[in-house]
Amino acid sequence: MSVIAEHGGxxxxxxxxxxxxxxxxxxxxxxxIIGIQYLITGMVFLVLGGLLAELIRIQLMNANGGFLTPxxxxxxYSIHGSTMVWLVGIPILTGGFGNVIMPxxxxxxxxxFPWLNMISFWxxxxxxxxxxSSFLMGAPVAGWTEYPPMSLQGAAGTSMWCAAxxxxxxxSTLTGMNFLVTILKMRAPGMTFTRMPLFxxxxxxxxxxxxxxxxxxxxxxxxxxxxxxxxxxxYDPTRGGSPVMWQHMFWFYSHPAVYIMILPAFGIISEVIxxxxxxxxxxxxxxxxxxxxxxxxGFMVWAHHxxxxxxxxxMQLPFMILTFVIAVPTGVKIFSWMATMWGGKxxxxxxxxxxxxxxxxxxxxxxxxxxxxxxxxxxxxxxxxFIPAHIHYVLVGGSVMGIFAGIYYWxxxxxxxxxxxxxxxxHFVLFVIGFTGTFLPMHWLxxxxxxxxxxxxxxxxxxxxxxMSIFSFVMTFAILIFFINVIFSIRNGKKVGHNxxxxxxxxxxxxxxxxxxxxxxxxxxxxxxxxxxxxxxxxHLEEELTDSPVPVGAH
Amino acid sequence: xxxxxxxxxxxxxxxxxxxxxxxxxxxxDWKTPGLDNQVFKLMLGLLALGGILATLTGLQIIGKS
Amino acid sequence: MAVASVPHEGQADQLxxxxxxxxxxxxxxxxxxxxxxxxxxxxxxxxxxxxxxxWPPPGITRPAIALGGLNAAILFGSGAxxxxxxxxxxxGNFIRYxxxxxxxxxxxxxxxxxxxxxxxxxxxEHITWxxxxxxxxxxxxxxxxxxxxxxxxxxxxxxxxxxxxxxxxDKQRYFGLTAGTLYWHFVDVIWVVLFSIFYLV
Numbered sequence: 001m002s003v004i005a006e007h008g009g010x011x012x013x014x015x016x017x018x019x020x021x022x023x024x025x026x027x028x029x030x031x032x033i034i035g036i037q038y039l040i041t042g043m044v045f046l047v048l049g050g051l052l053a054e055l056i057r058i059q060l061m062n063a064n065g066g067f068l069t070p071x072x073x074x075x076x077y078s079i080h081g082s083t084m085v086w087l088v089g090i091p092i093l094t095g096g097f098g099n100v101i102m103p104x105x106x107x108x109x110x111x112x113f114p115w116l117n118m119i120s121f122w123x124x125x126x127x128x129x130x131x132x133s134s135f136l137m138g139a140p141v142a143g144w145t146e147y148p149p150m151s152l153q154g155a156a157g158t159s160m161w162c163a164a165x166x167x168x169x170x171x172s173t174l175t176g177m178n179f180l181v182t183i184l185k186m187r188a189p190g191m192t193f194t195r196m197p198l199f200x201x202x203x204x205x206x207x208x209x210x211x212x213x214x215x216x217x218x219x220x221x222x223x224x225x226x227x228x229x230x231x232x233x234x235y236d237p238t239r240g241g242s243p244v245m246w247q248h249m250f251w252f253y254s255h256p257a258v259y260i261m262i263l264p265a266f267g268i269i270s271e272v273i274x275x276x277x278x279x280x281x282x283x284x285x286x287x288x289x290x291x292x293x294x295x296x297x298g299f300m301v302w303a304h305h306x307x308x309x310x311x312x313x314x315m316q317l318p319f320m321i322l323t324f325v326i327a328v329p330t331g332v333k334i335f336s337w338m339a340t341m342w343g344g345k346x347x348x349x350x351x352x353x354x355x356x357x358x359x360x361x362x363x364x365x366x367x368x369x370x371x372x373x374x375x376x377x378x379x380x381x382x383x384x385x386f387i388p389a390h391i392h393y394v395l396v397g398g399s400v401m402g403i404f405a406g407i408y409y410w411x412x413x414x415x416x417x418x419x420x421x422x423x424x425x426x427h428f429v430l431f432v433i434g435f436t437g438t439f440l441p442m443h444w445l446x447x448x449x450x451x452x453x454x455x456x457x458x459x460x461x462x463x464x465x466x467x468m469s470i471f472s473f474v475m476t477f478a479i480l481i482f483f484i485n486v487i488f489s490i491r492n493g494k495k496v497g498h499n500x501x502x503x504x505x506x507x508x509x510x511x512x513x514x515x516x517x518x519x520x521x522x523x524x525x526x527x528x529x530x531x532x533x534x535x536x537x538x539x540h541l542e543e544e545l546t547d548s549p550v551p552v553g554a555h
Numbered sequence: 556x557x558x559x560x561x562x563x564x565x566x567x568x569x570x571x572x573x574x575x576x577x578x579x580x581x582x583x584d585w586k587t588p589g590l591d592n593q594v595f596k597l598m599l600g601l602l603a604l605g606g607i608l609a610t611l612t613g614l615q616i617i618g619k620s
Numbered sequence: 621m622a623v624a625s626v627p628h629e630g631q632a633d634q635l636x637x638x639x640x641x642x643x644x645x646x647x648x649x650x651x652x653x654x655x656x657x658x659x660x661x662x663x664x665x666x667x668x669x670x671x672x673x674x675w676p677p678p679g680i681t682r683p684a685i686a687l688g689g690l691n692a693a694i695l696f697g698s699g700a701x702x703x704x705x706x707x708x709x710x711x712g713n714f715i716r717y718x719x720x721x722x723x724x725x726x727x728x729x730x731x732x733x734x735x736x737x738x739x740x741x742x743x744x745e746h747i748t749w750x751x752x753x754x755x756x757x758x759x760x761x762x763x764x765x766x767x768x769x770x771x772x773x774x775x776x777x778x779x780x781x782x783x784x785x786x787x788x789x790d791k792q793r794y795f796g797l798t799a800g801t802l803y804w805h806f807v808d809v810i811w812v813v814l815f816s817i818f819y820l821v
Contacts (some may be wrong), residue, residue: 112642177649185642215653219660223761231750232757234664240677240753245667251659562686569693576700582705591644591798598805599703605696605812608820612689617820620685 017516029114031086034121035099041125042092049083052076063459073455074141080146086168087546089261089399095175097406098203104507105197109518112181116174123171128166148235148243162225169214171205176210190525197505202267205291217253244309251302259298263291265402269355272409273337275351275503282528283336294404297326307375308382320508325374350424354405357432365393370427386446392439412500416512417493423485430478437471504529510544520550566613574606640795648800651806665758680755683738688819691734698727699808706801712791721781728774735767769807
């Protein structure tokens, strides 16, 4: 790869910092501000989606329902799922953390296309508002997967749902292109692919998924929209269309989408685990290349969501085997992380606690995923509570734990202050207890045959459901503690220096909060950032923490 | 002659011209470096294929109505 | 990326070279995602086509092959003229470049005209987008989407023509023209595929 020359290129080019409030904080072109905007907006949607989840749990406390009408219940779980996937998981992990941290970690001053980055962000809250406004005209009722023919019969809000997801998809696609070009072209001198921090590897593996898979979803959504609004037959079987086609196109996107939500989280975990074990990451190349392997294999397994949809038997077996194969690179990662901790000097900070929680809960979710890949078992539990149990273990136990770990870890870098460690631990303990109590019993419910997405159910399941609902309040309470901790710490947290954790990646070598231009001089990189016994592998960073002015030649 | 016959003749003529021009351009560009030129070469190759298809269509060898 | 302050001699070239590399890669990635969009609809068409009714479905006449072939030749020809437009610009032959670009735009417009004739013929036989089952859905969606791309391309090339008349591009800096040529080639080459799957098989 071409190394960007040290002087005169874009790498050394500094734009003057805008001064007005609107240019600086609203329509900002600065990747750090845009990333923070993503994080805040994503957190707002996390609260909204979480409240919808609580409505679901309150409804299910009684076997006969009664809290919501069945129609409203359908709308609530559909919007809950859509929100959590498209407005929380994907934007926070790619647009949020990716924007704030990735360019700094590769030693760049910004992403490749700052304008595009701003457009990507602003499409996202608009899409979110559109999604929630669908409640006003009858929200979608067929779940976040919106299978036809039910989605064809849904109220007007379903078309709004299509448009909203289409918009947020454009936002993802643009982010993916932007990140891909940034990582390919804008790394600091000496930052080769095998010296790149693992968080950047996570983003690098995610970017093509964002770009390619999301466009496939856009086609499926456009077809659904055209069929609903203009009566163009794609999915309606009475007019020659095929509902199974939607499932193919949808899962061709949505299976990679779960990797979009987990690969950046893998990156966060890799950073945190090495720093707080004070040991070089075990198997750097294994972790990096297994991310790429997961991204690639993620495109070849989509039909394992459709074993009961009537696809040909000769297609089922390869998909089952390929799905098993994906467990291999994931297992490689889990064992590498455990080997990193092994014999290390482990600091049990909040970020590290969430990382350890991630390892345990995600492994659990991954194993139930292997169960589901087996066709005989899948035929038994398909459409039961086993499926929500699995997806919540990987997305809450995996992605959301990764998000929390990342926020506790990078909060000092973003704000210059540390979050309360005590309340962080309280958050962790309550969250894990609430999480386990809510989602572990779902496995049993599923195995016993309680169907998902129903507003009322057989009274024999009521005790378990009551227990789950009570634990879900504990989980919500834990997230409330987290938000209070964040808001309190922004103003009153303990002030810490530029590198409170003693981490070695590039973002920790510059002041906190990060200055507008990131680096006074673009650093040169000589090695991996994980070797805690060696001196830092960077050059030209001497002036970053001093008061020396931004060099004139850099303008 | 009717319209359809003219359409066939023009398609054959256009197809042959496209094929020749695209092949010639591909040959001239064969050794150019750079990402954009690699993509251009791929596109020119497919364009030459398109010329062949148009010619064969005009000759009524392939194509269904 | 907007250049806020003009650096001294020599620095500007370095900046341009790197900016161009970024934009080229970004633009190619845009074309890749556009290709995925077309591929998804092509997948949908293939899936529906093979869902068992035979093709064309009963009661549907396919668009005339003669006009289709001529139209394809016109569009492919516009790709060839566009290629030589860029070549002539690179060699500094501005007049020939401008004529070839104008010729490309005219050929593109002719293609759209041919498609309009094709559509009206089908409409006269009551074959419509929403009213003719999966044939209408897949044919009009895919060719319409392609036609929209051609229309965007004609507008894009017209803008490029006006810009180059006003001297926006010179022999060293003509990334806009490269991007325009890439886009136009992409639109042509997509038609090779669409033409094959709708008219030839």
